[in-house]
Amino acid sequence: MAPLDQSERGDAVMVSAFGVVVPILASSPALREAVLDAWQDALTDGPPNTEPVEVNEPDVAAALHHLSPAVTVRAIDARAGQLVMLHAAALADPETGRTAVLVAASGTGKTTASRTLGKRFVYLSDETAAIDPHGVVLPYRKPLSIIESGPLKTQVAPSTLGLRTTDRECRLAAMLVLERDVDHQGAPLLSPMQTVDAIAAIAPQSSYLPAVPQPLHRLADLIHLAGGAHRLTYSEAADLEHVLVALLGAGE
Template sequence: MPDPLRIEALGHRLEVEVQALPVEQVAALRAQWSRCAPDGADTAPATNVPLSDIEDPVRRDYALSSAVTFAAIRQAAGTGVMLHACGVATDTGEVAVLVAPSGTGKTTAAARLCAREFGYVTDETVLIQPDLTVLPYPKPLSVVLEADDPHHKQQHGPDELQLRTPPHSLRAGALLLLDRIDRGGRDEDAPHPATVPTLEPVGLIDAMMTLIPQTSSLTALDQPLTALAQLIVDLGGVQTLYYREIDQTSDLIEQVLNDRGSTPPRFTSVPGSSDPVDTGHTLTDDEELSLQRAPFDDAVVCDDEVLLLAGSVPLRLSGLGATIWLAAEQPMSTPELLDVCRTAHGEHPQAPDLVRSAVDDLVTVGALSPVGR
């Protein structure tokens, strides 16, 4: 009876029972996952990952890859920021984290960049701990076989593809958003033709709004928005990498990893509050009400904007909305909020209506709660 397939993923031990498979298929799986094999002397307990009963070995192997990734993410939840990204490492262990949605180039980037210049960290999920340590996940690369069936993917181990091995100790060095411009002509809204690879800085709140959908288990972190913002600051900000051929980006990626002279963005953290408020009232024209921040989990303030998290949904506030929300840490009446807005933004002939409309909007989206006075 063959031993289980033992895998180390994102710092956790997983185990797959493979005794039902033919010997040659077991050997193929072990080859695919060779770089995720734990130290032979390690006896730490492992989480079992069931093997799919799909008969097609190609589809079964891809299903296993997905199941291992999901299991590893569950085990690692709350230990760091996890991003849907490929990770490529220099010979000194500096990792460029290349973030992109599924099906938009992460695997291709890993395969091309790690064939010669960089060490292969992962093509799927990068886990960055608070001290910027990166936990490797050198899983098999999932390569689409048919363009019209994006979930039909064949697994190729990094050893099979002869990808370079990174150093043992890894540390995040840069956060880049991948944006591939199609060869047949660029989107008219794209800021660069990208005939050569181009970098463009991304503001903190814009970067967070782009990154949040590409995270896993972000809300398992204490102060999740603060953790993500601090990561961005620690890495000197986020840049978008526009390119046509990923092979042409190596020098630019090296440059970003070596350049620590950029000025990181600044932000203020607003810890969440779960204090109950009376939401049994609705705003009326003839009733005196105060308004206060509704319960929320975390918020960050940057450049007069607020990014707020309540549950799993981020809410971006700017202008009057941000001013009102920041002022409403304690209950305030609409006239009091009007005075705050006039002080912050100056006089306006329609100020009362504008502030009232902004208050109504904040109540509607659940950022403010009316309380009786």
């Protein structure tokens, strides 16, 4: 990695993504302020350990829209082979750090679930749940991508949305495969999965899993650490709160 020169280091915005410090270089003071606002919950003083992500689009909204996946890719590349990284939201009980990982494909409800439940539970990520071999779920407090108007999603910091964050250690306690069905009636349906079926469902929703030593064994170990995996069928994100309360042992 080429080191930042002195002027770049002073101007760079450092953000933390599951332990990776990614420097962001904005092309204008206005864009830098927008980055600081959107990424305020992920800011860190740590030294960078990846190449910088440069943002130089003149339109601030477009720049922020494209920045989030660029930072994510940079961090995922840096942790390849070290962590199990799932396409998942991660929400933790604020008192105990017990964490539910909600696995789902892109565009199928992770951000909505995070935004809805993150006022009760701690928001760790709405996109990438990065888990170490001991079951520690590392935070990635990126902005949430909110659909407002037009083709670009607005990037909003978790705390701006009223979501909870924490610096305490959070550990995997529940592994859930989300299945949103708008026609589902009644309470969410929580169905236990056989480990082989859980692996088949979860492995495709991962990044660099083959780079992890003994990847399927590692994933199976995490599933067992969580007490098994469950398929969670539901209609609306608000309906998931009581399920997570029961699974994480959170107080009412």
